[in-house]
Amino acid sequence: MSLQAVMSSEERAATNSWVEAQNRRLALEFSQRSSEPNQGMGKDDFLRILLTQLAHQDPTAPMQDRDFIAQMTQFSSLEQMTNMAADFARMAQMLRVSEASGALGKSVELIEGTEVVQGVVEAVTRDEVPRVMVNGRFFNWEHVTTVFGKGEDNL
Numbered sequence: 001m002s003l004q005a006v007m008s009s010e011e012r013a014a015t016n017s018w019v020e021a022q023n024r025r026l027a028l029e030f031s032q033r034s035s036e037p038n039q040g041m042g043k044d045d046f047l048r049i050l051l052t053q054l055a056h057q058d059p060t061a062p063m064q065d066r067d068f069i070a071q072m073t074q075f076s077s078l079e080q081m082t083n084m085a086a087d088f089a090r091m092a093q094m095l096r097v098s099e100a101s102g103a104l105g106k107s108v109e110l111i112e113g114t115e116v117v118q119g120v121v122e123a124v125t126r127d128e129v130p131r132v133m134v135n136g137r138f139f140n141w142e143h144v145t146t147v148f149g150k151g152e153d154n155l
Contacts, residue, residue, distance in 0.1 A: 015056060018056065022052055026045075043075070043082060046074070046075050047075070050071055050075070096129070096130050096141060097126050100132055100144075101130075103144070104121050106120065106147055106148060106149065107119065107121075107147075108120075108148065110143040111145055112143050117137075121133065121134055123138075124141075125138070129141065129142060
């Protein structure tokens with residue numbers, strides 16, 4: 001005697017209702033997180049959705065191989081894009097440090113709040129946001145508006 005796993009229409013409706021409720025809950029969590037700066041759907045969210053799908057699929061109509069492979073491909077692409085974004089962020093930080101270091105010994109003009117400061121860059125930090133020392137004080141590199149060449153000392 002063979003046993004078949006067949007869901008009744010009531011069981012199928014209850015399962016669909018539960019899955020829809022979980023999807024609404026996840027969508028709500030995602031929308032609340034996505035309103036925060038720099039938040040988006042990440043690897044963990046993708047895996048959570050995939051596991052929820054696998055755990056609550058209809059046993060009489062399991063996920064097709066091609067659907068599963070497509071989702072795994074999407075996950076792989078997401079992971080690669082996440083890694084590339086992190087690499088680009090590190091490269092941008094290195095470029096900011098390099099740009100600030102190139103101003104070492106040059107005259108600069110910067111604006112901090114309402115104050116306009118002019119002077120020679122005496123030192124540079126390698127922080128995530130580089131800081132330059134001008135007139136004995138450190139300022140964020142982002143506040144520098146003008147860098148003068150050595151022959152263009154306009155101070």
